[in-house]
Amino acid sequence: MNSNPLIPKELKHYFTLGLSIDCVVFGFDGEKLKVLLIERGDSPFKGYWALPGDLLAPEKDLNSSVNDVLNNLTGLNDLFFEQVETFGEVDRHPFGRVLTTSYYTLVKISDYELNPASFACEAKWFNMEDISELAFDHNKILNTCFDKLQTSIRIKPIGFELLPPKFTLTELQLLYEAILDVKLDTRNFRKKILSMEFLINTGDLQANVSHRPAKLFEFDEMRYNSIKEKGFSFEI
Amino acid sequence: MNSNPLIPKELKHYFTLGLSIDCVVFGFDGEKLKVLLIERGDSPFKGYWALPGDLLAPEKDLNSSVNDVLNNLTGLNDLFFEQVETFGEVDRHPFGRVLTTSYYTLVKISDYELNPASFACEAKWFNMEDISELAFDHNKILNTCFDKLQTSIRIKPIGFELLPPKFTLTELQLLYEAILDVKLDTRNFRKKILSMEFLINTGDLQANVSHRPAKLFEFDEMRYNSIKEKGFSFEI
DNA sequence: TGGCTTATTGTTTATTAAACAATAAGCTGT
DNA sequence: ACAGCTTATTGTTTAATAAACAATAAGCCA
Numbered sequence: 001m002n003s004n005p006l007i008p009k010e011l012k013h014y015f016t017l018g019l020s021i022d023c024v025v026f027g028f029d030g031e032k033l034k035v036l037l038i039e040r041g042d043s044p045f046k047g048y049w050a051l052p053g054d055l056l057a058p059e060k061d062l063n064s065s066v067n068d069v070l071n072n073l074t075g076l077n078d079l080f081f082e083q084v085e086t087f088g089e090v091d092r093h094p095f096g097r098v099l100t101t102s103y104y105t106l107v108k109i110s111d112y113e114l115n116p117a118s119f120a121c122e123a124k125w126f127n128m129e130d131i132s133e134l135a136f137d138h139n140k141i142l143n144t145c146f147d148k149l150q151t152s153i154r155i156k157p158i159g160f161e162l163l164p165p166k167f168t169l170t171e172l173q174l175l176y177e178a179i180l181d182v183k184l185d186t187r188n189f190r191k192k193i194l195s196m197e198f199l200i201n202t203g204d205l206q207a208n209v210s211h212r213p214a215k216l217f218e219f220d221e222m223r224y225n226s227i228k229e230k231g232f233s234f235e236i
Numbered sequence: 237m238n239s240n241p242l243i244p245k246e247l248k249h250y251f252t253l254g255l256s257i258d259c260v261v262f263g264f265d266g267e268k269l270k271v272l273l274i275e276r277g278d279s280p281f282k283g284y285w286a287l288p289g290d291l292l293a294p295e296k297d298l299n300s301s302v303n304d305v306l307n308n309l310t311g312l313n314d315l316f317f318e319q320v321e322t323f324g325e326v327d328r329h330p331f332g333r334v335l336t337t338s339y340y341t342l343v344k345i346s347d348y349e350l351n352p353a354s355f356a357c358e359a360k361w362f363n364m365e366d367i368s369e370l371a372f373d374h375n376k377i378l379n380t381c382f383d384k385l386q387t388s389i390r391i392k393p394i395g396f397e398l399l400p401p402k403f404t405l406t407e408l409q410l411l412y413e414a415i416l417d418v419k420l421d422t423r424n425f426r427k428k429i430l431s432m433e434f435l436i437n438t439g440d441l442q443a444n445v446s447h448r449p450a451k452l453f454e455f456d457e458m459r460y461n462s463i464k465e466k467g468f469s470f471e472i
Numbered sequence: 473t474g475g476c477t478t479a480t481t482g483t484t485t486a487t488t489a490a491a492c493a494a495t496a497a498g499c500t501g502t
Numbered sequence: 503a504c505a506g507c508t509t510a511t512t513g514t515t516t517a518a519t520a521a522a523c524a525a526t527a528a529g530c531c532a
Contacts, residue, residue, distance in 0.1 A: 004252060004332025011331075014291040016240060017253045019324075019335060055250040058333045062324025086322040086337050088255075088298025095247075096240025097294045099255060101322050170510075187512070188490070195488095205498095211508040212497040406479075423481070424521070431519095441529095447477040448528040 018098040022053035023070045024145035027109040028162040033178040034125040041121035045135030074123045075115030079105045104145040168214035198224040254334040258289035260381040263345040264398040269414040270361040277357035280330045281371030310359045311351030315341040340381040404450035434460040
């Protein structure tokens with residue numbers, strides 16, 4: 001049962017920590033940026049809204065447990081997470097010493113169904129501005145992850161995971177505006193994003209709209225990935 | 237002695253983790269970028285070179301323990317660290333389950349004396365290119381921190397901590413070249429760095445050099461800090 | 473004073489960002 | 503068919519920034 005069989009006696013005291021994983025799942029609904037929260041059905045902080053998170057099992061890798069934790073609580077699955085920061089104030093957890101490593105990801109809300117389970121008695125998307133006091137130090141964690149998201153989107157072309165396979169440039173612009181919380185100039189935005197050449201004009205048009213239909217784009221995955229690795233500067 | 241008095245029985249199993257802190261101390265000697273390593277005098281990895289690092293005591297905050305860990309092993313003191321990433325592969329430590337949170341900092345080598353202590357039987361500055369196989373997964377950790385350093389220096393004006401209070405523009409350029417591992421155009425570098433207006437020309441000149449003495453600059457701390465917070469783009 | 477060493481500076485050209493509004497295309501209802 | 507509505511699309515001018523490039527300045531020393 002002890003996961004640390006070789007620990008010298010004098011070090012036993014150091015092997016009493018708990019570590020949790022907290023997931024910040026940002027969602028886009030075509031208009032606003034949201035965050036997925038759960039209502040906790042167990043102590044501590046029973047009844048509070050919180051980031052989906054749970055203790056790391058000693059026999060599991062850290063980074064590869066994130067999806068399990070999220071899946072257990074909300075039903076969401078198979079997401080790509082970015083690790084952000086580990087929080088370790090002594091008194092951040094009322095039960096004892098629990099540090100937590102935070103991660104964020106981005107999803108398209110309509111692609112997923114929420115199925116709260118385990119100690120999550122509810123799971124819900126919240127507008128960023130509607131979030132009040134969360135359990136633990138989760139407000140701080142959320143803010144840190146949001147800052148990181150805003151920085152990242154200027155350096156890497158994240159965002160495509162959040163759109164349908166074929167999308168319009170207007171949809172893409174709305175996504176950037178939602179994440180950065182600014183209004184962008186349409187002409188300049190389009191010039192810039194097209195100049196990066198990871199968008200492909202499919203030739204298809206939007207259907208069933210009562211106005212001029214927009215061109216549908218998809219993205220060039222090869223080129224997108226190579227840019228994503230190198231990074232770029234998206235000052236817009 | 238148990239630091240987690242309120243843990244429900246069924247969760248005891250989760251509170252058996254160890255967490256260490258690993259410090260990547262980059263140093264600048266006026267010419268090359270170096271890293272501070274210790275030779276481990278204790279098992280595991282006795283005799284190996286390693287990043288200075290130690291277990292986190294359950295009664296101490298994570299971020300504020302970094303300086304203690306480093307000070308214990310090397311005598312260095314009072315540095316500003318940036319947290320980078322937490323590594324948590326199950327088998328990364330031979331004694332059992334130990335995750336590690338990594339941090340980096342930057343120092344001017346000549347400002348510090350090395351005093352290895354505790355299980356560090358040696359402490360030494362290594363050129364980045366002279367580093368071979370380190371203990372644990374420390375090569376991976378070092379690489380991750382180095383990537384982060386290179387990214388950060390393009391976004392924030394780090395670097396001044398590494399220079400004497402009054403320094404020449406050539407010294408500053410050498411620092412950037414050491415960290416980024418590139419050659420920069422002197423005229424463009426000076427224009428760019430001066431246009432940011434956090435450098436103050438002290439009016440003093442370099443002394444005891446057998447060539448045209450350079451002007452000595454210091455930096456405008458107020459302005460430097462405000463830029464550091466907002467971030468900037470140092471594509472150079 | 474000539475020679476050595478490093479410091480300092482400016483111009484031209486290319487690229488990128490910013491600001492700004494008129495026209496196009498499909499749909500709807502008449 | 504067309505007038506009116508809605509959103510999509512596009513280009514130009516100006517300003518700012520980046521890139522490329524080499525001659526002169528200033529102190530020291532012999």
